[in-house]
Amino acid sequence: xxxxxxxxxxxxxxxxxxxxxxxxxxxxxxxxxxxxxxxxxxxxxxxxxxxxxxxxxxxxxxxxxxxxxxxxxxxxxxxxxxxxxxxxxxxxxxxxxxxxxxxxxxxxxxxxxxxxxxxxxxxxxxxxxxxxxxxxxxxxxxxxxxxxxxxxxxxxxxxxxxxxxxxxxxxxxxxxxxxxxxxxxxxxxxxxxxxxxxxxxxxxxxxxxxxxxxxxxxxxxxxxxxxxxxxxxxxxxxxxxxxxxxxxxxxxxxxxxxxxxxxxxxxxxxxxxxxxxxxxxxxxxxxxxxxxxxxxxxxxxxxxxxxxxxxxxxxxxxxxxxxxxxxxxxxxxxxxxxxxxxxxxxxxxxxxxxxxxxxxxxx
Amino acid sequence: xxxxxxxxxxxxxxxxxxxxxxxxxxxxxxxxxxxxxxxxxxxxxxxxxxxxxxxxxxxxxxxxxxxxxxxxxxxxxxxxxxxxxxxxxxxxxxxxxxxxxxxxxxxxxxxxxxxxxxxxxxxxxxxxxxxxxxxxxxxxxxxxxxxxxxxxxxxxxxxxxxxxxxxxxxxxxxxxxxxxxxxxxxxxxxxxxxxxxxxxxxxxxxxxxxxxxxxxxxxxxxxxxxxxxxxxxxxxxxxxxxxxxxxxxxxxxxxxxxxxxxxxxxxxxxxxxxxxxxxxxxxxxxxxxxxxxxxxxxxxx
Numbered sequence: 001x002x003x004x005x006x007x008x009x010x011x012x013x014x015x016x017x018x019x020x021x022x023x024x025x026x027x028x029x030x031x032x033x034x035x036x037x038x039x040x041x042x043x044x045x046x047x048x049x050x051x052x053x054x055x056x057x058x059x060x061x062x063x064x065x066x067x068x069x070x071x072x073x074x075x076x077x078x079x080x081x082x083x084x085x086x087x088x089x090x091x092x093x094x095x096x097x098x099x100x101x102x103x104x105x106x107x108x109x110x111x112x113x114x115x116x117x118x119x120x121x122x123x124x125x126x127x128x129x130x131x132x133x134x135x136x137x138x139x140x141x142x143x144x145x146x147x148x149x150x151x152x153x154x155x156x157x158x159x160x161x162x163x164x165x166x167x168x169x170x171x172x173x174x175x176x177x178x179x180x181x182x183x184x185x186x187x188x189x190x191x192x193x194x195x196x197x198x199x200x201x202x203x204x205x206x207x208x209x210x211x212x213x214x215x216x217x218x219x220x221x222x223x224x225x226x227x228x229x230x231x232x233x234x235x236x237x238x239x240x241x242x243x244x245x246x247x248x249x250x251x252x253x254x255x256x257x258x259x260x261x262x263x264x265x266x267x268x269x270x271x272x273x274x275x276x277x278x279x280x281x282x283x284x285x286x287x288x289x290x291x292x293x294x295x296x297x298x299x300x301x302x303x304x305x306x307x308x309x310x311x312x313x314x315x316x317x318x319x320x321x322x323x324x325x326x327x328x329x330x331x332x333x334x335x336x337x338x339x340x341x342x343x344x345x346x347x348x349x350x351x352x353x354x355x356x357x358x359x360x361x362x363x
Numbered sequence: 364x365x366x367x368x369x370x371x372x373x374x375x376x377x378x379x380x381x382x383x384x385x386x387x388x389x390x391x392x393x394x395x396x397x398x399x400x401x402x403x404x405x406x407x408x409x410x411x412x413x414x415x416x417x418x419x420x421x422x423x424x425x426x427x428x429x430x431x432x433x434x435x436x437x438x439x440x441x442x443x444x445x446x447x448x449x450x451x452x453x454x455x456x457x458x459x460x461x462x463x464x465x466x467x468x469x470x471x472x473x474x475x476x477x478x479x480x481x482x483x484x485x486x487x488x489x490x491x492x493x494x495x496x497x498x499x500x501x502x503x504x505x506x507x508x509x510x511x512x513x514x515x516x517x518x519x520x521x522x523x524x525x526x527x528x529x530x531x532x533x534x535x536x537x538x539x540x541x542x543x544x545x546x547x548x549x550x551x552x553x554x555x556x557x558x559x560x561x562x563x564x565x566x567x568x569x570x571x572x573x574x575x576x577x578x579x580x581x582x583x584x585x586x587x588x589x590x591x592x593x594x595x596x597x598x599x600x601x602x603x604x605x606x607x608x609x610x611x612x613x614x615x616x617x618x619x620x621x622x623x624x625x626x627x628x629x630x631x632x633x634x635x636x637x638x639x640x641x642x643x644x645x646x647x648x649x650x651x652x653x654x655x656x657x658x659x660x661x662x663x664x
Binding site: 053054055074075076077081082084085086088089090091092101102104105106149150153 | 561563566571
């Protein structure tokens with residue numbers, strides 16, 4: 001089909017009246033990438049997508065698609081196609097006319113556009129429903145129609161605004177796989193807005209974590225998960241304990257931080273924070289073990305406040321060393337070898353490479 | 364200790380002495396509306412139907428079964444002319460109110476951004492309705508009259524030397540007054556349908572490369588059809604049944620079906636008026652049925 005285009009966002013801002021929704025973000029999305037804009041609601045991810053699509057004016061900065069600056073172009077001339085959150089299918093048209101809509105707007109002959117639309121319907125395995133109205137379809141089928149309608153223009157980039165949020169959990173996972181398959185087979189750039197980190201991890205080649213109109217981290221899912229850039233990313237991606245404290249010692253590529261009224265912890269120094277500055281470290285919940293620490297500052301002793309059985313794993317909530325809520329995920333085998341009860345004091349430990357020093361965004 | 368209690372044995376609970384079957388309850392619930400509709404709609408229409416077959420002279424009506432009232436009405440070319448005249452008014456007023464009503468509703472629904480402002484402007488549209496129909500109609504007379512506002516302004520501005528005669532007491536005046544009276548009946552249902560159109564549909568159309576005009580003709584107009592149909596039913600039935608506007612604004616030079624019936628009644632020719640009413644009712648019902656066949660308004664109800 002068409003070839004993919006690189007999307008280059010250069011210090012783009014969006015200002016609504018006195019509030020700034022997007023603060024001069026810059027981002028390069030390589031051609032053919034599945035990119036997920038991830039963040040809580042109100043973080044500016046949808047505004048960013050709508051600015052790429054051309055449905056929102058850009059307050060300052062530029063968006064480039066391939067070799068063209070599209071900042072001031074109307075949506076249809078950008079080479080992008082958008083799939084809306086509620087699908088926005090035309091309720092008064094049947095599936096063929098819905099999918100052929102953009103061809104009709106271009107003035108393509110009726111027979112030609114209907115033939116092309118039928119082709120798209122076949123691709124989506126919906127040819128049996130050609131004469132139905134959108135209201136007569138299930139959510140998953142409506143989504144496929146919306147996809148077909150967006151793809152019939154042969155876009156260089158497909159923009160998806162929370163495409164899976166209206167589906168039930170089972171369908172969500174199935175459609176997720178279909179989206180990924182479609183992106184791989186078409187090879188075009190997908191930009192997908194979501195608030196689900198699970199969805200982003202499953203789909204993306206590039207996760208862009210946004211918060212309060214700024215990009216916290218833009219990297220491959222594995223990097224985002226294993227080396228979260230900021231405390232926000234670590235908390236939002238989940239499965240991380242964030243420990244905040246003040247640097248009391250640094251040197252020998254080691255950094256020691258002290259939690260207010262609690263213990264001291266050690267991590268590999270990245271130069272992110274100087275002496276006496278506040279710093280956060282992240283420790284993966286599934287890398288925490290029960291046992292005496294192997295080194296200084298690589299664990300603490302706390303009391304168990306809650307035990308949650310999850311089948312293949314057990315989640316322990318621990319309080320201690322000045323940390324309010326520390327989570328340890330143990331495999332069921334590990335846990336049941338030496339079970340612990342609520343109220344018991346247990347030593348926890350982790351390896352030095354599991355403690356990741358988190359940066360702070362310079363605003 | 365557990366107590367074993369057999370079903371149906373033991374102390375009797377207090378029960379209401381009268382127990383109604385579910386069917387009776389439903390019928391009872393439907394009774395008030397049925398009574399009201401029967402007393403104020405069904406019975407009057409039946410009475411008109413019955414009276415339309417009666418005989419009459421200058422002073423009295425005689426119960427009978429004659430088709431004379433119908434043959435007289437439908438056999439007279441005057442009646443046909445009046446029906447045609449009424450239909451002409453209905454068509455002109457319908458076209459004008461639909462055009463004006465759609466654009467007012469479109470402006471309110473798509474160009475006013477805040478809901479509060481939409482509601483304020485919509486209420487402004489209804490302000491004229493705080494006065495009575497007759498007063499709003501009569502106030503056109505000093506505006507359009509021979510020495511009225513429009514004519515004197517044009518003469519003072521030396522645009523014309525003689526007053527324009529057709530401004531008042533003409534078909535123009537009748538249609539103008541009717542459009543003024545009835546446009547809001549078109550605005551309201553269309554505004555209602557337009558407000559229900561998902562704004563993302565407009566964006567989707569824009570995303571697909573539609574110009575504003577294409578969006579209007581391909582998305583908004585088709586989706587506004589039910590509202591237009593409801594407005595059409597309002598306006599057509601109102602115009603078909605109008606007699607006061609026609610009488611006042613045409614100065615007695617034009618007639619409508621309802622005006623003809625009013626004259627027959629003032630001559631005590633009730634059976635003839637009743638026959639006319641039945642014919643008019645049948646005609647209007649046919650028109651409504653026609654509109655409903657073309658446009659499906661069910662999802663608006």
